[in-house]
Amino acid sequence: MKQTAPLFDRVALIGIGLIGSSLARAIAKHGLAGHIFISTRSADTLATAQALNLGDCYTQDPAKAVQDADLVVVCTPMGAYEAVAKAMASALKPGAIVSDVGSVKASAIKDILPHLPSGVHLVPGHPIAGTEHSGPKAGYADLFPGHWCILTPPPKTNAEAVDKVRTLWQMCGANVEIMTPNHHDRVLAITSHLPHLIAYTIVDTAAQLEDDTQNEVIKFSAAGFRDFTRIAASDPVMWRDVFLSNKSAVLDILGRFRDDLDRMTNAIEQGDGDLLEDAFTRTRAIRRGIIDLKQHIPDVKPD
Amino acid sequence: MKQTAPLFDRVALIGIGLIGSSLARAIAKHGLAGHIFISTRSADTLATAQALNLGDCYTQDPAKAVQDADLVVVCTPMGAYEAVAKAMASALKPGAIVSDVGSVKASAIKDILPHLPSGVHLVPGHPIAGTEHSGPKAGYADLFPGHWCILTPPPKTNAEAVDKVRTLWQMCGANVEIMTPNHHDRVLAITSHLPHLIAYTIVDTAAQLEDDTQNEVIKFSAAGFRDFTRIAASDPVMWRDVFLSNKSAVLDILGRFRDDLDRMTNAIEQGDGDLLEDAFTRTRAIRRGIIDLKQHIPDVKPD
Numbered sequence: 001m002k003q004t005a006p007l008f009d010r011v012a013l014i015g016i017g018l019i020g021s022s023l024a025r026a027i028a029k030h031g032l033a034g035h036i037f038i039s040t041r042s043a044d045t046l047a048t049a050q051a052l053n054l055g056d057c058y059t060q061d062p063a064k065a066v067q068d069a070d071l072v073v074v075c076t077p078m079g080a081y082e083a084v085a086k087a088m089a090s091a092l093k094p095g096a097i098v099s100d101v102g103s104v105k106a107s108a109i110k111d112i113l114p115h116l117p118s119g120v121h122l123v124p125g126h127p128i129a130g131t132e133h134s135g136p137k138a139g140y141a142d143l144f145p146g147h148w149c150i151l152t153p154p155p156k157t158n159a160e161a162v163d164k165v166r167t168l169w170q171m172c173g174a175n176v177e178i179m180t181p182n183h184h185d186r187v188l189a190i191t192s193h194l195p196h197l198i199a200y201t202i203v204d205t206a207a208q209l210e211d212d213t214q215n216e217v218i219k220f221s222a223a224g225f226r227d228f229t230r231i232a233a234s235d236p237v238m239w240r241d242v243f244l245s246n247k248s249a250v251l252d253i254l255g256r257f258r259d260d261l262d263r264m265t266n267a268i269e270q271g272d273g274d275l276l277e278d279a280f281t282r283t284r285a286i287r288r289g290i291i292d293l294k295q296h297i298p299d300v301k302p303d
Numbered sequence: 304m305k306q307t308a309p310l311f312d313r314v315a316l317i318g319i320g321l322i323g324s325s326l327a328r329a330i331a332k333h334g335l336a337g338h339i340f341i342s343t344r345s346a347d348t349l350a351t352a353q354a355l356n357l358g359d360c361y362t363q364d365p366a367k368a369v370q371d372a373d374l375v376v377v378c379t380p381m382g383a384y385e386a387v388a389k390a391m392a393s394a395l396k397p398g399a400i401v402s403d404v405g406s407v408k409a410s411a412i413k414d415i416l417p418h419l420p421s422g423v424h425l426v427p428g429h430p431i432a433g434t435e436h437s438g439p440k441a442g443y444a445d446l447f448p449g450h451w452c453i454l455t456p457p458p459k460t461n462a463e464a465v466d467k468v469r470t471l472w473q474m475c476g477a478n479v480e481i482m483t484p485n486h487h488d489r490v491l492a493i494t495s496h497l498p499h500l501i502a503y504t505i506v507d508t509a510a511q512l513e514d515d516t517q518n519e520v521i522k523f524s525a526a527g528f529r530d531f532t533r534i535a536a537s538d539p540v541m542w543r544d545v546f547l548s549n550k551s552a553v554l555d556i557l558g559r560f561r562d563d564l565d566r567m568t569n570a571i572e573q574g575d576g577d578l579l580e581d582a583f584t585r586t587r588a589i590r591r592g593i594i595d596l597k598q599h600i601p602d603v604k605p606d
Contacts, residue, residue, distance in 0.1 A: 079576070128526045132590070148523060187519045190509055192526030198501055199527070201567050203586040205560045206493055216490045218592040220451060223431045223495030224502070226593060227530050233590035236583035240576045247571055254568055257508045264504050265557055268550055273382070273543045280539035283506040287435070287536035289521040290529060 007168060012037040012069035014062050014084050016049045018130060018235070019101045020075030021139030024054040026172040029141040039065035041080070049136045063091040071168070073125075074100040074112070078241040081111035094119040097161045101127055103188060103238075105152040105181035107245035113154065121161035126150045126184065127174055128192070132233035145173030152181040189249035193242055194257060197250070199231035200239070310471060315340040315372040317365050317387050319352045321433060321538070322404045323378030324442030327357040329475040332444040342368035344383070352439045366394040374471070376428075377403040377415070381544040384414035397422040400464045404430055406491060406541075408455040408484035410548035416457065424464035429453045429487065430477055431495070435536035448476030455484040492552035496545055497560060500553070502534035503542070 011033040013020045020040075027033050036055035039062045040046050050058045059065050066072045066088045074084055081102070092098070098120055102108045108124045116122060129147040131138060149169040153162050166176045179187075206217045206225065217225060243250055267275040314336040316323045323343075330336050339358035342365045343349050353361045362368050369375045369391045377387055384405065395401070401423060405411045411427045419425060432450040434441060452472040456465050469479045482490075509520045509528065520528060546553055570578040 128523060147525065150523075187516065187523055188526060190512065190516075191520050191523045191528040194505060194508075195527035195531055197567060198505060198531075198564075200583050200586050201563050202497060202501060202560055203589050204582050205497075205556070205563045207585050207589050208559075208563075209493065213490065213493075214589075215592075217494050218589065218596055220431060220453075220490055220494045221593050222450060223491060224498035224534055225494040227534060228498055229586070229590040229593055231527055231530060232583075232586040234583075236580045236587070239583050240580040243571045243579055244574055244576055247574075250571060251568070253508070254571075256511075257505055258564070258568075260508045260511075261501075261504050261561070264500060265554070265561075268500075268546045268553060268557075271547055271550075273547055276546055277539050277543040279507050280503050280535075280537075280542050282510050283503050283532070283535040284539070286506050286510055286517075286521065287532040289518075290524050290532055293521055 015076030021136040025141035085115040104245035149174035203232035318379030328444035388418040407548035452477035506535035
């Protein structure tokens, strides 16, 4: 739906990978900004963004991109947040809103907030959407409909700023939820970060097998392994930064997982079928909950 | 494609869950048997199979089902194999072929072969196909096309018997591969058994969280966790028996996985981003191999 008065006059996107470029496309599709300024560190990526016609103005200098911006959305890997915040801080206009799309929120606030001038509003965000592909070509305008976007504004954040960011994501099709950064980071540690770490690890275990076995692992991957490889094909730099940024919540849930895995391993060693069957039965209830909440994708033809 | 002369005059299916009932439907669809005899221990399941019209004759007694059968396919959980083999052995006719559909082949041979009378041919099989649903209602005739079926005949098995079982699966749409039981069990330990154990464990870890967190885990499951819940909704009894039957290969690959997970955990603790990024980059190559081999499902709309 095109709007006559755009939600923001000028939006700056810092970082233009899968999420940044999808957001650029969604903003353009729904007419949510008068102008889109795009900045990214890599000249190649910037040229690709320009060739894709993702914005109105392109620069490698974040300070130039954010000048006069009403909304700045940081879409870089989280390891670059502090450098980006420092580079752009002095160029931000009073009343500007700064947001981001990173997967860890406490560290996003820690890395960005101290550098912002007073009168600038930080409304951190996390659209829970993505694919295993990365880069500006991988994005698409309809990445967000049907997905959650979680906002984690620090206490006393300007309510109007929060509302505008909420509206942005809703207009892009996302369902918006607001929670504290720490709560977000604990929930995502189990729903996202641990599953990714496990998937990366099991696929890496397979990658270290002898060559002939590895070929057969690929050949017979439909037996379960394949589902892990899609997750484990996600952007390596983004995920490196997720684990470094959410260290304590990830290590906590990883510890629980390892205890549970010890229990399963012991049951197999001891031939304790009852323990295995009980655990395997409990897990069906969680799947049922996901189906009831319609949080599952209609099943593709099963393996 | 209907055949004028069926491949087998009489086929007996012992066990009629997801795989057994799919095989019954595929055999009927492609006209591969003159008669299908169905046996299962549970009266309820047998009544369901009969209501679904999956065969021509129904009995709780495997010995009655296999009498005069040209082909017997054992489709029960593997924990029942030895009891089934003992119960049906004396009723098997000379020249009959016995097969199965279990996920572990060395133990299938160990549990069945010693009980078979001489002149009966054992051709163990494993169709690598399934869904997270179970029971006779969950089956469908087109479960097998595009999937592998691995046969693991013991040395010196009658070649004609192997050919007939191979033809059966090919007519059902599967691609057939022949390998030794031990090799099969090692390959499947990594492509199937470990992924299932990991998925069961991580979903069980989530199932033990406090109730409010658990609700949010379900709500925000699209972030990666959801892919594990489908795998972890698979049949608990079948999978209990898989782990008990393939203990040594599963414990071996589980040991490697745990070492790799220790390495990842240490890297997170130490803030070693290079190790994480290197590992996460290696894993993309495996995904690429699967896509090149067309072993992936065309991606559903990504999370």
